[in-house]
Amino acid sequence: MLLEKFILQKYTLPPCPAEFLDITIDENKVQDESGKVLDIVFPFAKSPVISSDLKDSKVLVEGEGLKKVIEISLDAKDLPSFYPGDTIGVLTENLSEDVDFFLDHLGLSNSADNECSLSIKKNTTKKAAKIPFSQITTPRQILRDYLNFRSIPKKLFLRSLVEYTENPSERHFLGTLSSKEGAKLYSELTGEKKKTFVEILKSCPSCKPSLSLLIEHLPKLLPRPYSLANSHLKSPDIKVIFSVLEENPGLTTSLMEKSPETLRIYLREPNHFRYSDEDFEKNQIMISVGCGVAPFIGFLEHKEELLKLKENKGKSWLFNGVRCKESSIYRERFIEFKASGVLDKFFESYSRDEECKYKYVQDQIVGNEESFVKLLLKEETVLFVCADGAGISKGVEECISKCLERVLAIDDVQSKELVLKFKKERKYREDLWV
Numbered sequence: 001m002l003l004e005k006f007i008l009q010k011y012t013l014p015p016c017p018a019e020f021l022d023i024t025i026d027e028n029k030v031q032d033e034s035g036k037v038l039d040i041v042f043p044f045a046k047s048p049v050i051s052s053d054l055k056d057s058k059v060l061v062e063g064e065g066l067k068k069v070i071e072i073s074l075d076a077k078d079l080p081s082f083y084p085g086d087t088i089g090v091l092t093e094n095l096s097e098d099v100d101f102f103l104d105h106l107g108l109s110n111s112a113d114n115e116c117s118l119s120i121k122k123n124t125t126k127k128a129a130k131i132p133f134s135q136i137t138t139p140r141q142i143l144r145d146y147l148n149f150r151s152i153p154k155k156l157f158l159r160s161l162v163e164y165t166e167n168p169s170e171r172h173f174l175g176t177l178s179s180k181e182g183a184k185l186y187s188e189l190t191g192e193k194k195k196t197f198v199e200i201l202k203s204c205p206s207c208k209p210s211l212s213l214l215i216e217h218l219p220k221l222l223p224r225p226y227s228l229a230n231s232h233l234k235s236p237d238i239k240v241i242f243s244v245l246e247e248n249p250g251l252t253t254s255l256m257e258k259s260p261e262t263l264r265i266y267l268r269e270p271n272h273f274r275y276s277d278e279d280f281e282k283n284q285i286m287i288s289v290g291c292g293v294a295p296f297i298g299f300l301e302h303k304e305e306l307l308k309l310k311e312n313k314g315k316s317w318l319f320n321g322v323r324c325k326e327s328s329i330y331r332e333r334f335i336e337f338k339a340s341g342v343l344d345k346f347f348e349s350y351s352r353d354e355e356c357k358y359k360y361v362q363d364q365i366v367g368n369e370e371s372f373v374k375l376l377l378k379e380e381t382v383l384f385v386c387a388d389g390a391g392i393s394k395g396v397e398e399c400i401s402k403c404l405e406r407v408l409a410i411d412d413v414q415s416k417e418l419v420l421k422f423k424k425e426r427k428y429r430e431d432l433w434v
Contacts, residue, residue, distance in 0.1 A: 014180070018125040024118075025111050028114075036137075039133050046266070046269045051264055053074070055075055066326055073235075076237055083298075088240070089224070090263055096144075105201070108211065114138060157218075162175050231301040240256075273384060275303070285319070285372070286316070288386045289386075291329070300334075314381075324350050325353070361396060393432050
C-alpha cells in the first residue's frame with residue numbers, strides 16, 4: 001500500500017484518547033494456559049464453556065464451481081438439553097502467524113508465556129475505566145484468544161497509534177486517517193478497500209503499540225454462533241453444518257475445517273427459532289437458502305421421532321433455494337421425509353439451473369402464493385426463515401408481503417403491517433446470519 005496516497009499535507013490532529021490500562025508481566029513465572037478460557041462474558045451464554053470432542057467430520061458438498069459444505073458432530077454430554085434450531089457458540093482463535101507477528105512486533109516473544117495481569121492506570125482521566133478480564137493470563141493467550149486483529153480500526157485508535165510511531169510518513173498517514181479532513185480517505189481505506197487493523201499496522205513498521213493499548217481499542221474476538229442441525233431424540237451428539245468460502249474464510253470456519261480433536265463451545269440461550277415437542281401439532285412453513293436449511297434437518301428429524309409416539313401432527317412445508325442440485329445438502333433425506341409423510345411439501349429452486357422453472361425461493365413462494373397464504377393465515381401456523389440477513393431475508397419478507405397484498409386484496413401498507421404483526425406475535429421467526 002502506498003502511504004502517500006492517504007496522506008494530507010494539512011490536517012488537524014484530534015486530541016489523543018486517554019489510556020487507562022497497565023499490563024504487568026512477571027518475567028519469572030511461566031504459565032501453562034492451554035485449554036484455559038479468559039473470564040469474560042460470552043454473548044447469550046446458557047452454559048459454561050466446555051471442550052467438546054469432535055466425533056465426526058464429513059464433506060457434504062465439494063467440487064468445481066461448488067461451495068464446500070462440511071458437517072461436524074460434537075460430543076454434547078456436558079451441555080444442557082437442546083432442541084433443533086438452538087445455537088452453540090464456537091470459540092475461535094487468531095491465526096498462529098498473526099499471533100507470532102504481534103509477539104515479535106511488540107517485543108513480547110521472550111515473555112509470550114509469562115504470567116501477566118491488568119490494572120487501571122493511576123491518575124487516568126478515562127471515565128468508568130474497566131478491566132476487561134481479571135484472571136492471570138499470558139500475552140500469547142490475550143493475542144490468540146481475545147483480540148480481533150482483523151477488525152476495522154476506529155479513528156480514535158488510529159490517533160492513539162500516532163504516538164507509538166517513529167517514521168514521519170507513517171505518523172502522517174495515521175494522523176491523516178484519524179483527522180476530520182481525512183474522513184474521505186479513511187472511508188476509502190476501511191470501507192471500499194476494507195483494510196483491517198493488522199494490514200494497516202504491517203504498512204507502518206515503525207508503529208509499535210503497547211499490548212495494553214490493543215486491549216483498550218481492539219474489539220473482542222467473539223465466538224461464532226451455529227444453529228444445531230439435529231434432534232437429541234435421534235442422536236445425543238450435536239451436529240453443525242457450515243460452508244467454506246474460497247477467499248478469506250473466517251477464523252472459526254478455518255478452525256473447524258481442520259477437524260481439530262476438540263472445540264471450545266457453549267450452548268446459547270434459546271430464542272424462538274426452535275422446534276420442540278410443543279410444536280408437533282402446529283404447521284411449519286420453512287424457508288431456507290443454502291446452508292440455512294441446516295436447522296430444518298433437525299426440525300424434521302425431531303418430528304419424525306415424535307411421530308412414533310404421537311398423532312395429530314401439523315403440516316410441514318419446506319422452501320429451499322440453492323445454486324444447483326449438486327449443492328443441495330441432504331436433498332435425498334428431504335425426499336425421504338416427504339415420502340414418509342414427515343414433510344408434506346418440498347419446494348426446490350436452483351438459481352444456476354437453466355431448466356429449473358423457479359430460480360429462487362421467492363419465485364416458488366409466488367408460484368404457490370394462494371396455498372402459501374392460506375396455510376400462513378391459519379392460527380396454528382408458524383413461519384421460519386433461515387437466510388442471509390444482509391439481503392436475502394429482506395427479499396423473502398418483501399415477497400411474502402406482496403403475496404399477502406395480492407391474495408388478500410389489501411394495499412402495500414396493510415400487507416407490511418400484517419407481516420410486522422406476525423413478527424411481533426412470533427408467528428414469523430427468523431434465524432439470520434451476516
